[in-house]
Amino acid sequence: MPAIVSSRLLILVGESLPFGRLLHVSRNACYYHRNVRFLSSYRHEKGPLTLSTLGFRDSRASKESEVDKIRDTRTSKGSEVDNFGQLNPAFEVPKRKAKTVRVKETVVKHFLEIEGAPFAANSFTEIGLPPLLLKRLEEEGFMVPTDVQSTAVPTVLKGHDVVIQSYTGSGKTLAYLLPILSEVGPLKKHSATKEDSGKKKDVEAVIVAPSRELGMQIVREVEKLLGPADKRMVQQLVGGANRSRQEEALKKNKPVIVVGTPGRIAEISAAGKLHTHGCRFLVLDEVDELLAFNFREDMHRILEHVGKKRSMVASQHGNSPRVERQTIMVSATMPISVVRAAMSWGRDPLLVRAKSISPINSASTSGPVTVVNSNSSSDKNSPSQASSESLPPLLKHYYCTARLQHKVDTLRRCVHALDAKFVIVFMNLNRQLKDTVHKLEARGINAAELHGDLNKLTRSTVLKKFKNGELRILVTNELAARGLDIAECDLVVNFDLPTDSIHYAHRAGRTGRLGRKGVVVSICEQHEVFVMKKIQKQLGVAIHPCNFVEGKLVQEEEEKH
Numbered sequence: 001m002p003a004i005v006s007s008r009l010l011i012l013v014g015e016s017l018p019f020g021r022l023l024h025v026s027r028n029a030c031y032y033h034r035n036v037r038f039l040s041s042y043r044h045e046k047g048p049l050t051l052s053t054l055g056f057r058d059s060r061a062s063k064e065s066e067v068d069k070i071r072d073t074r075t076s077k078g079s080e081v082d083n084f085g086q087l088n089p090a091f092e093v094p095k096r097k098a099k100t101v102r103v104k105e106t107v108v109k110h111f112l113e114i115e116g117a118p119f120a121a122n123s124f125t126e127i128g129l130p131p132l133l134l135k136r137l138e139e140e141g142f143m144v145p146t147d148v149q150s151t152a153v154p155t156v157l158k159g160h161d162v163v164i165q166s167y168t169g170s171g172k173t174l175a176y177l178l179p180i181l182s183e184v185g186p187l188k189k190h191s192a193t194k195e196d197s198g199k200k201k202d203v204e205a206v207i208v209a210p211s212r213e214l215g216m217q218i219v220r221e222v223e224k225l226l227g228p229a230d231k232r233m234v235q236q237l238v239g240g241a242n243r244s245r246q247e248e249a250l251k252k253n254k255p256v257i258v259v260g261t262p263g264r265i266a267e268i269s270a271a272g273k274l275h276t277h278g279c280r281f282l283v284l285d286e287v288d289e290l291l292a293f294n295f296r297e298d299m300h301r302i303l304e305h306v307g308k309k310r311s312m313v314a315s316q317h318g319n320s321p322r323v324e325r326q327t328i329m330v331s332a333t334m335p336i337s338v339v340r341a342a343m344s345w346g347r348d349p350l351l352v353r354a355k356s357i358s359p360i361n362s363a364s365t366s367g368p369v370t371v372v373n374s375n376s377s378s379d380k381n382s383p384s385q386a387s388s389e390s391l392p393p394l395l396k397h398y399y400c401t402a403r404l405q406h407k408v409d410t411l412r413r414c415v416h417a418l419d420a421k422f423v424i425v426f427m428n429l430n431r432q433l434k435d436t437v438h439k440l441e442a443r444g445i446n447a448a449e450l451h452g453d454l455n456k457l458t459r460s461t462v463l464k465k466f467k468n469g470e471l472r473i474l475v476t477n478e479l480a481a482r483g484l485d486i487a488e489c490d491l492v493v494n495f496d497l498p499t500d501s502i503h504y505a506h507r508a509g510r511t512g513r514l515g516r517k518g519v520v521v522s523i524c525e526q527h528e529v530f531v532m533k534k535i536q537k538q539l540g541v542a543i544h545p546c547n548f549v550e551g552k553l554v555q556e557e558e559e560k561h
């Protein structure tokens with residue numbers, strides 16, 4: 001109920017958490033989704049990338065919808081083109097209003113507003129998955145593919161290298177796992193011939209993730225899809241775990257998929273215990289993080305060795321049909337460094353987003369590089385920016401000010417005001433996490449710390465306790481910012497401010513996953529308010545000033561300049 005508290009305080013937000021599974025599907029959104037699934041096409045040696053070539057039924061093709069009319073008008077302005085890089089009028093779908101930087105204006109881009117419901121195709125059958133995999137998806141309760149899955153799965157199945165970019169919690173993991181499992185392992189499209197079954201089985205897919213937690217999470221997702229009988233077909237190779245046991249498992253189980261951190265994969269491969277030269281798929285999850293300096297050597301080895309034999313065969317026999325390694329890169333944020341890396345690591349990679357596909361080189365030259373309200377030219381290709389496209393549409397963002405010594409109390413009031421049950425609190429320095437945990441416990445709140453200096457067992461125990469509700473607050477650092485999927489997380493608090501909008505986006509994305517509601521509150525000191533304003537500007541989302549009064553979150557009026 002709105003109430004005036006003081007001249008500065010405007011709205012009483014009295015919101016109650018946790019939020020149920022709220023999938024916001026507006027009627028308009030449904031209408032558009034069924035009609036506009038792929039809005040760009042281009043010619044490639046494999047033929048044009050269109051709805052039908054990607055295996056879609058245009059269920060409403062016969063109906064002349066508003067969208068079709070818009071499309072018709074637009075196609076008549078620019079005829080179909082036949083060169084890579086020269087797109088049909090490609091309709092990008094910005095989730096929020098944002099300024100788009102077009103470095104080279106070679107292509108006329110058109111934009112069509114579509115509301116942000118996460119589901120596009122009506123069923124997994126529509127996107128070309130094999131029967132066994134469809135059955136497993138149904139058994140596990142996955143009924144409808146999300147937008148990014150609807151776009152990515154057919155594109156990967158068609159053999160393209162891709163960069164998959166979509167907001168946090170939008171289902172990017174399945175977006176690459178589903179096409180891989182359609183091609184390799186026990187659920188694949190073409191069952192093994194007698195000849196195949198006699199052959200020594202090599203690893204067919206390598207999935208690289210920047211942290212152990214994310215690696216293990218991906219392993220669990222693959223195991224879930226494979227089912228109990230076949231879960232040994234995937235092997236974790238994460239750092240911190242027993243290496244000789246991992247090597248034993250590789251030898252004994254002959255997995256078709258391995259998932260691991262760069263260091264451990266490179267280490268076991270260099271020791272000759274992991275054979276990846278014949279590998280068909282290389283996935284780089286959280287690719288922008290994998291570009292970090294500390295991963296450089298290991299990534300170099302992985303990129304050199306995975307699928308090496310296949311590229312030699314490809315160079316002997318020409319490129320058709322595709323035999324060399326397929327590279328899939330994934331992230332919610334796509335700084336320009338990813339565009340560059342993708343162009344050098346992949347073969348003509350496509351940028352796949354929910355409801356749009358475009359050549360990656362158009363991302364660096366003619367958009368869609370989304371830079372929000374940026375005035376300075378140096379901002380434009382800054383590697384440290386994320387856009388509103390990186391954030392779930394239903395998130396609410398607030399900041400409040402507090403003196404350093406009052407931050408823990410502000411945090412406590414915030415948690416109570418929002419009645420949040422699963423809270424992730426981000427801090428910047430490991431050594432301060434414990435102190436905050438103690439202070440929270442002294443105030444009667446169950447909390448624990450999670451950071452890289454803890455051993456693997458402690459880390460997984462803490463995560464388990466948090467997931468099953470034994471802990472209300474997880475106090476952590478950037479370790480937990482990437483990819484961690486805790487569906488129930490209803491509140492993220494930046495106890496210390498993130499260094500830039502990319503870090504903000506990944507931290508914020510731990511809540512509001514897969515269409516759920518979520519709140520992000522940043523607690524800053526008065527002199528740090530300008531940082532929040534900068535992040536707000538870069539992301540193109542509203543971050544409202546707020547306060548906690550009488551057990552409620554109260555949104556304050558923006559200061560006028």
Ligand SMILES: Nc1ncnc2c1ncn2[C@@H]1O[C@H](COP(=O)(O)OP(=O)(O)OP(=O)(O)O)[C@@H](O)[C@H]1O
Pocket residue numbers: 141142143144145146149166167168169170171172173174331332482483484485487509513514
């Ligand atoms: N089609 C679907 N139907 C129902 N649940 C799904 C579907 N696809 C994915 N999920 C679930 O949604 C959650 C979020 O998915 P996922 O972790 O892949 O998101 P993400 O886009 O990779 O997020 P991040 O950018 O944070 O890594 C997971 O729990 C996953 O199991």
